[in-house]
Amino acid sequence: MDCHLDPEELEFWESQKRCGEEIDLKLARDLPDDTPDFILRMMDDFEEEAARFCFSGVHGRVLDAGCGNGNLLIRALKDRRSRKNRDTKALEVVGMDFSANMLGRAAARARSDGRAAFLQGSVTDLPFQDQSFDRVVSSGVLTCLPNTSAAAKALQEFYRVLKPEGTLAVDFFSRTSHYTMIRKHLFREPINPPEYVSPSEFYAELDKAGFAVLECRGFDFKPCQGYLFLSPWRRFIDPGFFQERLSSFLERRVLPGRKKLNLLGYRIYVKCIKK
Ligand SMILES: C[S@@+](CC[C@H](N)C(=O)[O-])C[C@H]1O[C@@H](n2cnc3c(N)ncnc32)[C@H](O)[C@@H]1O
Numbered sequence: 719m720d721c722h723l724d725p726e727e728l729e730f731w732e733s734q735k736r737c738g739e740e741i742d743l744k745l746a747r748d749l750p751d752d753t754p755d756f757i758l759r760m761m762d763d764f765e766e767e768a769a770r771f772c773f774s775g776v777h778g779r780v781l782d783a784g785c786g787n788g789n790l791l792i793r794a795l796k797d798r799r800s801r802k803n804r805d806t807k808a809l810e811v812v813g814m815d816f817s818a819n820m821l822g823r824a825a826a827r828a829r830s831d832g833r834a835a836f837l838q839g840s841v842t843d844l845p846f847q848d849q850s851f852d853r854v855v856s857s858g859v860l861t862c863l864p865n866t867s868a869a870a871k872a873l874q875e876f877y878r879v880l881k882p883e884g885t886l887a888v889d890f891f892s893r894t895s896h897y898t899m900i901r902k903h904l905f906r907e908p909i910n911p912p913e914y915v916s917p918s919e920f921y922a923e924l925d926k927a928g929f930a931v932l933e934c935r936g937f938d939f940k941p942c943q944g945y946l947f948l949s950p951w952r953r954f955i956d957p958g959f960f961q962e963r964l965s966s967f968l969e970r971r972v973l974p975g976r977k978k979l980n981l982l983g984y985r986i987y988v989k990c991i992k993k
Pocket of ligand 1: 841
């Protein structure tokens with residue numbers, strides 16, 4: 719199908735093979751084989767929390783736009799509260815991605831669950847009717863798009879397919895987090911949209927697309943690079959172990975009481991409604 723894709727991008731995502739294999743956390747993220755358990759646990763916790771934020775209170779028809787291998791979607795389906803809905807068929811989740819490989823992996827993981835369906839398509843040109851979803855979730859996708867106009871188009875498309883009372887849950891990587899600031903100013907790395915945007919830029923884009931922000935949830939309060947991105951020699955001075963624990967502590971103990979601090983995180987999920 720014609721998904722209006724950037725060919726290089728599509729090639730990259732299609733190359734993430736292993737379609738049909740049993741997916742574990744390492745495979746899902748393409749982590750090195752020697753990834754320490756604490757990193758795997760930390761990522762597991764993050765995905766659990768992100769899925770809870772994005773899918774909390776879902777009912778009716780839900781679109782996971784750019785569902786990848788189904789990381790969040792599968793967690794949401796397994797959630798006890800949604801399990802209660804299994805009999806009444808109150809929940810229907812559509813996983814969409816432009817990569818057939820990713821979709822194959824997601825479909826293999828959800829095969830026994832009749833509430834899930836999968837379809838290939840692009841977030842910039844959604845293959846769905848206007849106002850046909852109660853919730854749209856899009857996690858880790860806008861940051862993968864080739865330019866800002868594609869990200870703006872995706873937000874417009876999310877608006878179009880949402881019902882009037884529908885909710886959008888979407889995320890971005892903050893350009894103003896400690897981590898990105900250090901990379902930008904100390905290591906002179908390019909920290910540009912659409913991969914990295916400031917909270918105010920992201921909120922302005924949401925506003926332009928017709929959304930009002932309800933709440934946000936920040937993750938990953940690391941001040942510097944962690945284990946995942948380190949070259950072998952830097953592993954010996956890896957501060958990841960400590961900063962991941964600092965992040966977890968902030969996320970669990972401090973942020974629930976001080977919601978504005980969420981905007982200081984590196985990765986920020988936002989929940990919005992149509993204005
Ligand atoms: C980082 S993964 C995130 C997957 C999943 N949402 C999650 O949170 O684990 C990004 C996904 O976005 C998909 N993607 C990137 N650009 C897309 C586009 N224009 N339309 C649909 N999917 C896209 C990729 O194929 C990939 O599966």
